[in-house]
Amino acid sequence: MDANAAAAPHTPGSPWERMARGGGLLTSTGELSGTVFEEMSRLAARTGAVNLGQGFPDVDGPPEMLEAAAAALRGGGNQYSPVAGVPQLQEAVAEHQRRFYGIEPDPSSGVVVTVGASEGLAASLLAFLSPGDEVVTFEPHYDLYGAVVEFAGARLVTVPLEPPHFSPDLDRLAGAFGPRTRMVILNDPHNPTGTVFDDAALSRVAELAAVHDCVVVTDEVYEHLRFAGGHRPLAALPGAFERTLTVSSVGKTFSATGWRVGWVSGPAHLVGPVRATKAYLTHSAATPLQLGAAAALGLPDAFYDRLTGDFRRRRDVLVQELARAGAEPFEPQGTFFVVADVRALCERHGVGDATALAPVLAERAGVVGVPVPALASAAHRDLYTTWMRFSFGKRLDLLEEAGRRLAR
Ligand code: PMP
Ligand code: GLN
DSSP: OOTTSEEOOOOOSOHHHHHHHHTTOBOTTSOBOOOHHHHHHHHHHHHTOEEOSSOOOSSOOOHHHHHHHHHHHHTTOOSOOOTTOOHHHHHHHHHHHHHHHOOOOOTTTSEEEESHHHHHHHHHHHHHOOTTOEEEEEESOOHHHHHHHHHTTOEEEEEEOOTTTOOOOHHHHHHHOOTTEEEEEEESSOTTTOOOOOHHHHHHHHHHHHHTTOEEEEEOTTTTOBSSSOOOOGGGSTTTGGGEEEEEEHHHHTTOTTTOOEEEESOHHHHHHHHHHHHTTTSSOOHHHHHHHHHHHTOOHHHHHHHHHHHHHHHHHHHHHHHHTTOEEEOOSBSSEEEEEOHHHHHHHTOSSHHHHHHHIIIIIOEEOEEGGGGSOTTTGGGGTTEEEEEOOSOHHHHHHHHHHHHO
């Protein structure tokens, strides 16, 4: 690991303390806070602000999915499922990977159903990390990675995606690998920046993982929220499947973040340890909801096309509204988030940075966003001081209302 990459210091204390630190739950004075997403949702509820902070859709998912789950609830599908999930969902995940990406995991030994992508990620990390191992990822990043890496006693080594273009620096990425690197986490499309990794970046990640004999964990929860061209999982690259665990969930694709149904797919030799770990975290995910998810994954292409079109329209509206309000948005290629340089809003409200702006915007303008520094390491936080993340997983009229409020 070179000086361009940031390694979190190895923190002493109980596993819980380390985890809280890695997930950013400890304030600078050592007090316990909630996750930044919880905190921002609480702020929105308290102030009555439009909540563009925590990313969750404000509409229900497809009726076919809801009906299948309701039928299972009423039809006696209310006991434990097998640890790896109901066979119908394992089949549906395998078929989804084949249909969209030409990847063919074995439905029974190569797919495990989890309690959201969150448990899929946690089980994947806990299954393969030992104390002292290093895990390479880009930052800013989803908070769970830091927390679970710390839980495992490992260390996160992060490479910044730098504003204003947030594209990966592949030389810096190479410099982040070292003799202790055991794993790479690639979140594509990327939360919070909306970056989509191109073929050159994917190939380089796969190549570095092979050279350093690492497991790759890809977080693809936004796989169907891509606005130009289809998603290409890293596992679809020649030779990459054998060392890659691919994680996704129903949350974003089927507007069901509260269902807590996700999955991990890959080669049996990697998925087996994930299943064994997951058995002792939650045993299994909610049976009737797994059956709903199986129905959803099998929906025709028209459903997926409409989803992408819908979110593209919302993205365009939010980008336009943010620009009109004086922010400088970076147009995302994927996810339902826009990051924007809110320097002008900070000046207008007389505060120094996005972290200070968040509560002020909630109170005065009635809009909540997530300050990007909350998702960055101490070493690179300064790069994102004036950047804020806004979610467009919301109705168009709410996005327009948020724009009007921000401009006032
Ligand atoms: N990874 C990323 C990048 C996310 O943004 C989220 C949450 N939205 C998750 C994982 C967790 O997904 P789930 O709700 O399926 O656990
Ligand atoms: N993934 C969502 C986000 O990034 C929030 C999930 C959570 O609250 N942990 O906003």
